[in-house]
Amino acid sequence: MIRVLVVDDEALIRMGFQRILDTADDIEVVAAVPGGQALHTARETAPDVVLLDIRMPDVDGLTVLAELRRLPDPPVVAMLTTFDMDEYVATALRSGAAGFLLKDTDPEELPFMVRSLAEGGTVLSAKVTGTVVAGYLDAGAQDRCAGGLDRLTDRERAVLVLIAEGLSNADIATRLYLSTGTVKDHVSAILTKLEVGGRVQAALLAQRAGLLREDGEPL
Template sequence: MIRVLVVDDEALIRTGFTHILNTVDDIEVVSAVPGGRAVRTVRESHPDVVLLDIRMPDVDGLTVLANLRSMPDPPVVAMLTTFDTDEYVATALRSGAAGFLLKDTDPEHLPHLVRTLAEGGTVLSSQVTRTVVDGYLDRGARKASALRFAARLTERERAVLVLMAEGLANSDIGERMHLSTGTVKGHVSAVLSKLQVGSRVQAALIAERAGLLTLPQDGDTR
């Protein structure tokens, strides 16, 4: 059972997401709270996945994200936004968010996105814009820096990176490459270390900038 916490200042959003996710057998919304109660609720309920509003009046979503990421065993966090060009999105990705999705995401897709997050994959809304991607890395060193980092990877690590960027969890990468999950985990750790990033989303965006893949314009996961 995947345990989910929904954090949003709007009761309608909390109720809607809770209803949608609780209709499937393998997901349970353990709580749905406004931002001010998020950190305490995570400590009390130990969710696997947190869907966190990036803009809230009582507490900033980025502040909540930082607090959650500082925990010894933090949950996976995906940011919720009503704007696909929200200026806070790039900052959230740098800070360790596993991705972001729009609040008007198709209800039929939402459980799949949560499963992807719980399995260690990444989630980006289908409406993620090139503006967000281009703004992710410092302007002065985008392509050159990404190429330099990518050159540190072995051929197998590059293959793992491409599959990471597709949003695949370690077990799925293992099946695709005929490797054990433990071996894949080791490769993922090496990739993150060599790229000097803290999340799979960050690695995926460096891979795109280095020309290892083309970010899709359609589809909800990568």
């Protein structure tokens, strides 16, 4: 079972996410709490995935993210936001969030996103904007990464697109009929050539470079 903690200041949002996720046989919502209870609840329940509101009146979502990241066995954290141009998203991604999604995400997609997060994938809303990407990648990094794209092989570019879709290494291996070890080698080569520190940054670069359509699907 994938253990999920939902953290949001609105009870209606918490209840909605919990009811949607509880319909999945392989997902258990261990708790749904406001921000002030997040860290204590995470320590007690040891979730695999935390869906964390980025804007809360009782406690800053970025502060909660930092505290969760300091736990001995930190969960995977994805940020929840109402705004597709939330200026805090870039900061959250730099601070270790595995992605972000809008609160109006299609309910049918939510369990798939949680599974991807639990398996080491990234989740980036299809409404990721240039503002968010620009806030995450400084101008110098964008120029370096753009040159790195030209150095990718066709196979590495295909892997990069699947990373941007949020797939884990195991899922990419299945999609491309490769071994997981081979995919790991490709991911390592991609990160080196793009001069980025992780999958989220590579995924955002793929978005920035136009490798995905606006709906999040590959070109």
